[in-house]
Ligand SMILES: Nc1nc2c(ncn2[C@@H]2O[C@H](COP(=O)(O)OP(=O)(O)O)[C@@H](O)[C@H]2O)c(=O)[nH]1
Ligand SMILES: [Mg+2]
């Protein structure tokens with residue numbers, strides 16, 4: 533038996549890549565269906581290779597470090613959120629993606645693409661995410677700038693690129709790894725097809741990368757105790773325990789040290805405002821959790 537990682541799943545057949553980068557086509561053993569376990573792209577598995585033209589058998593799925601439902605992928609270790617000079621960044625989406633990734637225990641980074649066009653997005657990102665606990669990297673996929681720094685961050689990780697459609701995720705992956713993924717404007721029909729397309733992992737030397745057709749990973753519909761939300765904001769951590777009320781949600785309580793830090797310019801007002809938006813949402817879901 534051999535170990536490998538599922539890089540594609542289609543029509544009940546799984547393509548698995550082993551440590552020597554050989555690929556195998558497998559079927560899942562019946563027990564998976566019986567146990568209602570669906571093998572996911574990204575799963576690390578134990579398998580028996582097939583003989584000659586025969587497909588092999590997927591025997592066992594090793595424990596997952598992370599698991600996403602949409603798209604259905606396992607074991608992403610790093611979420612690379614991509615924004616760009618244009619289209620204008622959807623900062624709330626950025627924060628939702630970062631939150632979702634951190635809840636899954638993934639590392640995160642923020643790549644500001646199309647730096648050849650205009651600096652405004654990069655400056656806003658540097659300002660608002662300086663203390664948010666992740667690298668902010670300026671890149672231009674088109675001019676091939678900043679790519680070696682970014683590539684260094686990705687080595688050895690299973691990376692998912694996420695962000696709005698049109699920010700240049702596919703162009704960036706192509707430029708990073710010398711690939712030819714489809715980029716540019718896509719028709720509505722194609723877009724429909726893309727959203728139903730199966731996820732796949734691109735393996736390239738030491739790199740494992742997932743391109744996604746503009747999806748927003750992990751919509752914020754998980755029910756969590758709202759008091760846990762602040763733990764995913766590294767910039768709040770230095771003020772823990774300093775607010776007048778305990779626990780303080782850093783919402784609109786008087787005597788809030790995080791609010792004061794924002795007034796002193798130590799915390800980004802934009803990040804705090806968006807945090808409060810997500811806090812309201814989390815409280816609402818928490819109240820409705822038994823409905
Ligand atoms: N000016 C400029 N345009 C870029 C850059 N990267 C991508 N683009 C363009 O942005 C558009 C969307 O790129 P694409 O990779 O398909 O975006 P995706 O939807 O995020 O995968 C395409 O027309 C690309 O040529 C860049 O660094 N600079
Ligand atoms: Mg794309």
Ligand SMILES: [Zn+2]
Nearest residue numbers: 775780782788
């Ligand atoms: Zn507070």
